[in-house]
Amino acid sequence: MSAYCLATYRSFDEKADFHKKAQGIAVGLTVGSWTELPEAQKASMEKHLGKVVSVDVHEPAAGESLSGRYADITIAYPDVNFSRDIPALLVTVFGKLSMDGKIKLIDLKFSTDFLAGFPGPKFGLQGVRDLLGVHDRPLLMSIFKSVVGYELPALREQFYLQAAGGVDLIKDDEILFENPLTPMEKRIAVCLEAAEQASKETGQKLLYAVNLTGPTSQLAARAKRAISEGANALLFNVLAYGFDVLHELSTDPAINVPIMAHPAMAGATYPSPHYGIAASVLLGKLMRIAGADLVLFPSPYGSVVMPKEENLAIKQVLLTQDLRNDYSYQAEADASLKLATSFPVPSAGIHPGIVPLILRDFGTDVIVNAGGGIHGHPMGTIAGGHAFRQAIDATLQGVHLRDYAQTHPELKAAIDTWGIKE
């Protein structure tokens, strides 16, 4: 029995016969030609042939521009046509097709067979919580303020101030590469020392995600060196390297720390309505099957904005247990196959007055990630961390931030500075 992976496209065209187009995709991206094949050959080729699953045409209303005419087309691609890796899947379903007019890949659904090649996040949401020993609240993460051109003592100081404020995770800046001022090994040493100092004061554990950079073939070795130096998490610019590189790193048994996927470059691919790959696929499904334990993406709250519905679509695919295809064409009688969930990290423009919105939109299985909202606190970086923790506590207790701020001066100062977003 064959299994199929499904791709859904939004295709814009003012006058196309979308059903014919769908048939063209199903044949063109698989066996190449079909109707002219001899019947005997059809029998042997049938298992390689793509199938049109659905074509939903959206005609513009009377008086509306034809430029808004589109169809959502779902095609089933036989697994037998491609190897069990993300490059093969993407080249099959959106290699040549990506260049064929206004067309966007808006969903992917994986067969049980295909997913079997992807163990997914090694830690996932639950594993990250276990490492930190925090199960009852959203986590708090912070980002260095400035790193390029800074020396080790300045980096250590920034790290300590963030850690002392009670954050759970600190990540390297994604633009911090191997450099003479703060090379990876030395950076790990001073930051972990600062983490230990802070931990004595806060009683908390902390994950430091070190930016994994350099030539592709050396990444695994560099990751292992970072881990041997004490790094307890990694940051990775997945889209600058490719999903398969993340997949190989995440399935390497010796890389036994959580991997945090950074969305750098993602804006080159998801935002256009007419081209590219939807955010829920790019930063959601593909990141998760490739093994990202935590996934950063632009929040709908700040200056770097993603529409709320796209954010929630990412959240949904990161947190929904089963990513299998529900397409029953020659469906497998399949065993249970569950991936660990990935921690969603909506980022950018976050200050304590936004925490209630984050928890309303994401629930408690979310990481509140702040940069300027911590470092820019009028009472300093440590107070900045405290203000966030207070905002989280207040929201979990169902207390309005303004009321909680009466007895929590750090939160009050934050609110006086940035306000509360309702």
Added chain:
Amino acid sequence: MSAYCLATYRSFDEKADFHKKAQGIAVGLTVGSWTELPEAQKASMEKHLGKVVSVDVHEPAAGESLSGRYADITIAYPDVNFSRDIPALLVTVFGKLSMDGKIKLIDLKFSTDFLAGFPGPKFGLQGVRDLLGVHDRPLLMSIFKSVVGYELPALREQFYLQAAGGVDLIKDDEILFENPLTPMEKRIAVCLEAAEQASKETGQKLLYAVNLTGPTSQLAARAKRAISEGANALLFNVLAYGFDVLHELSTDPAINVPIMAHPAMAGATYPSPHYGIAASVLLGKLMRIAGADLVLFPSPYGSVVMPKEENLAIKQVLLTQDLRNDYSYQAEADASLKLATSFPVPSAGIHPGIVPLILRDFGTDVIVNAGGGIHGHPMGTIAGGHAFRQAIDATLQGVHLRDYAQTHPELKAAIDTWGIKE
């Protein structure tokens, strides 16, 4: 003395102060903050600070929509901030920024220092011509008609018919992955055997570009295995794996055959006017510095279309000797640094009647690449190759195809089928 790489963006905004935005990019993507730094620190940080090179604002004319308001902004990024690899450069100049509203990366210029890390194509245009012993005409390449689901004898037959028609290069289909019917080693064996048979008849040499697929970490070993089996060229889906993977493959001394870059997935990135990366950067400069000897891209002639000016921009950066930055801010007194040029391969929708247009637009340093235009010839695949060679000969001799066709029945049949595009 510091060196700089330059990035140019097209930023759309109905009301932004683009000069302020440019300053924000120059600081935000480098040192993080500037005006508030103490003077002493500024002195040490200055070499890490990005510089605004130019801001060209295009205000819409009176009565035009403000949605067309944009600026082309060029920023110089100090090399000292990033390592000598494409992921580091891209994450620096377009990592976070790609997600910051309507902004497209439209050009990159490399410093002498940065380029020094990129030997470029190992063969390049000249090397490919040398391998084939053809220096006086455009090359002819063909593509298999259908491959998925076919067995070795059918593949061999298709290969032979293409080769016997006088093509110079044959490429695997980019969606042909490792599979039980036509595994790589066996495919190479039967295709090279067919090539030899055809060569006895045509007296020509031929390059067969074998699709390099599979897990990233195994690509180099697979490439070497292909070469040891006799493969004399490789096809690679660069964008599904990342530019750095191509860079590492192309700089591996043991991978001593030309690498052909396929543009699969490129349409997810270049076509939008508001987002992504321009085709001349994605399929031009980055492919070339990463070491692609041949680069396929959608032609402006066929069904998968790219506007002509974008095509010519790709051609120009593939064929222009010097890709260095002409930005003289603290300019290097630099040695000559020249990359081999990459062979441009405009693809899709090509039939013999289009050959005069291709040569008019690209000159003779181009590869005429055809699929349906060869296999669909009414007199068969061999005649299809002949028709193309005749069209090339006619055009080089300055003879109109219609006249040349009087004495060349294959060309005549092609023209009768597909016409001549003027």
